[in-house]
Amino acid sequence: MSKKLYVNASFFTADTRAWADALLIRDDRILYVGDEATARRLGNDAQTVDLGGRLVLPGFVDGHAHVIGTGEALGQADLSGAADPDEIRARLSQWHRERTDAPRILAMGWPHGAIPGGQPHRAMLDEQFPDIPVYAVAYDYHSIWLNTAALNEVGITAQTADPLGGRFHRDADGQATGFVDETAFHGIVGPFLDELVDASTSAINLDRVQAAYRKTGVTTSCDMGFNETDLETFLAAERAGSLTSRLKAYWRINNTGDREQNLAQVARAVELAENVSSPLLDVVGVKVIIDGTVDGCTAVLGVPYADGSNADPIWPLDDLAPVVAAADAAGLKVAMHAIGDEAVRIAISAVEHGIRVNGVRSRRHRIEHLEVVDRADVERLASLGITPSMQPVHVDPLNAPFWRSQLGDVRADQGFPWPWMTEAGARLAFGTDSPTAPHPPLPNMYMAATRKSPSAPAVVPNVSEFAVPLAEAVVHGSSDSAWTCGAEDEIGRLRAGLYADFIVLDTNIFERPVDDLLTTSVLMTVLGGQVVHQADQ
Template sequence: MFPTTQTESTILPARTLYTNATVFTANGSPAEAFVVEGSEFVHVGGEAGARRAAGDGAMEVDLAGGFVLPGFVDAHTHLLMMGQALQKVQLRDAVDLTDLQHRLREAAAATDTQRILGAGWLYSTLAGEQPTRKLLDEAVPDRPVYLDANDLHSVWVNSAALAEMGITRDTPDPIGGRIGRDPETGEADGMLYETAAQQIVWPALAAHATDEDRDAQLEEAFANYLAVGVTSAVDMAVQDDDLAAFRRALDRRNGTLPIRVKGHLLVARHESEADNLAQVAKAAWLAAELHSDWLQICGIKLVVDGVIDSCTAAMKEPYADGSSAEPIWDRESLIPVVAAADAAGLQIALHAIGDEASDIALDALEEAYHRNGPRDRRHRIEHLETVTEANVRRLASLAVVASMQPVHADPAIQDNWRSVLGDHRCERAFPWTEFTDAGATLALSTDAPTAPHQPLANMYVATTRRSALEPALEANLPKYALDLADALSHATRDAAYSCRAEDRQGRIAPGYLADFTVLDSNPLQADAAQLLTNRARLTVVDGTTAYDAGTSADSRLAPRGQRLNQPA
């Protein structure tokens, strides 16, 4: 039986023997038992050897045939945004515009909050109709409505929201972004793309939230992650509000957190190179200040382009409608920032979805290598949804990590993605195995809340290329599907490598931190569909039980006794 979780996390004796399990070590050799002393694994192997290593007086935990694996490392996520999204009107599964409007009306009727916030809407829900403020006015005319697109790269708002933000026909577009406008009148049409969302909408909403709101949202993210076996996360767009929330969470727990967090400071593009470089200097200062087992600022994040769904990703060839999108960061502006961050020893994560964007990102990294000389860098390119074969090889030769999200390839959200490209590029979409075949390190993550945060659903898409949202749909380019054991390693061992944590995280091996999760059943011996029903029944962080499904039927328990609501 599992250790009992009371109102505080179970802190086990100095040495604990875990038996009766199948142990996926992500280290090349399976095991059936292991010993934890304090916060570390001290022995992993067969039961007899583990018993000898545990010695007299050790507590024994019978795992009842469970499947043990290293805690998942979500190598690209947005913690505060994830907690916020879980509290918004859920729109990802809205079947059509009528359904979406109905959900907004219901939300407005059920609450007297000043604003209606929604998350996850898909362009395909509109069946070719353009998202406009008027469509939202039909549902909620009297209160501001703010709806995050599924990819978080655009926000759809109603007329009341535009008025609240003071956006008029004369409001200029920010660098790298666009305010959607009616082609006849020039008035704002209710869509804000890329940096218009990041630099106008996000700060406006942040101004209406309190620190208490943000603390609750962060706790919501922590608890949801623990309930699905995630023990570490890399936040890929850290800003001042995120950082302040992390600091408060540390203070509440005397310097610890429920999961381990690494962060990349979001660097926004400005006209002035000096302003851009000042953000790099800030990241370097924070990296020196925040460097513990629980919270580190390890680098910067640069959003080189947009996304394919809204035709803002930088592509080498036009979209199906003949349009093209410029990158948010061109080579001239990007190279000085990348070179400075590289010289400062920071990790650089470059969002590059379009094939032209990955060209720009790799050019900037190559120039930084040339200027600053050889060393272990561990830079990353995020998403890589379309990429040339030449750049797959170039990425591998530069030892750049391919950071990718299987859930973005879910067939249920691909209709609009494929239609706006409409050509040969659809046949090499999300080519995960091309990167591994070329010798690159592939780190898998979810990019929550742009996709569901559950790692087992992510593994299902990775290993089948089928939909975790609508499993009956046909697979999306199954030639790129991953072996499940490989996918699990990419989401644990390689995800830890992607954030320079491979010496202590991502494996079950002596000397590694005792961060692990126990699933109900062995997914390697079951049909892939069972990944959608399998569950984490125990999550241990730093040798301490952080989540136990057996004692958390009515509540999730975060470490240090923080009670939260039922998982979404």
């Protein structure tokens, strides 16, 4: 049994008593957090660590992330923030020059606003990349852009049918343009690429994201939609003792259009939740994607887009309700991606159905994103105990103009209304949805507290009245995210009995101008009492 006493720091607990002077841990748990005299008395046999007057926070719990995808994206060509197709091509070439033996170019993060009309085309890539396949995922992770070599490699032709809930965009003559949406991406192109990822590549991706998490202070992430390959990678890492952050995992369920097949996926999740439940790796629920994104015009809206179009849900209520009821009956937590207001209503109605079928009791269902939401529906979801799970990074003003042009000013001015959630009494969870946005939590907190862009702080904020106080943002990104996974008695706060997961920052961000968040770094990350990251000082 080993005790450690941490002193000489400001400890922000994210708990009811927000501040403490000392933290005493025994093995992997917190024994005491509070005043230093008591901590010293309880820890008279402890090793004392002087933190030099720094700030301590609970480790961040990323409420919504795609863990292996983040590791994968960290190894791909980064197209985020690219201004136009020229810049995209230049970055792809640069990446390829550095990896001349790569069999294909994999890229991530192009913004829709960088493509004239938001519609990429294979021809924009073919001249520069005639032979090597190029796969470039959009920043919202709901579309992918292929050149002709990639279309040929996957085998997409004019005859390839669009799947339910997805689309291969086509030229007038029926040829695929290389712009691929939603289930055509996630159900066809994605699995093709996944097949190419062997176990060792997947393990490298997991190692890569964990290194990034250690450095940036993420001690737990809610993995939003893992599959069998991810599971094997997680299990192998756990067996090898190489996990340095905790995973709360949600099993991805796809709408097959067939009720029995959909319920069979729930049954698999139930089996996993029973068998995969350790302090580091815990299957807690299921994930469904009801609609797409605003940028892709695939989010389902109550009132059409500015151009008059609208989208159909990937999960109509009739398909979703039995799945939610079955998962709910088994005690699984259901996470429902719903970006448009109409999709949010489908999600709420599905939970209401689950409550009708299974009776009233405590449950932790959640809706992901809620970028466009009707205030009346916020009251509804709050009264049902549904957690809104939102991503401050998605309000980045640099991405806002395209988003705004799709919706018009009235809806854009009510986009991402975090304070509505807490005012209605809902528990708001914050995450990043990485790799659709960068994973580091401190810039995410910056956007929560300012609605400004971390890469361009001088740009006008995106609806600044929806910013939240920094301390609240940190609570949403730790304690509340833990709560939504049902893990509030394990992680997310500095509190006696919980795991000793915490981080030490070089700057007390609560006492400095908020822009200092952008230069603040994580000096130390501790997971279950073990120091997993220590910066060179």
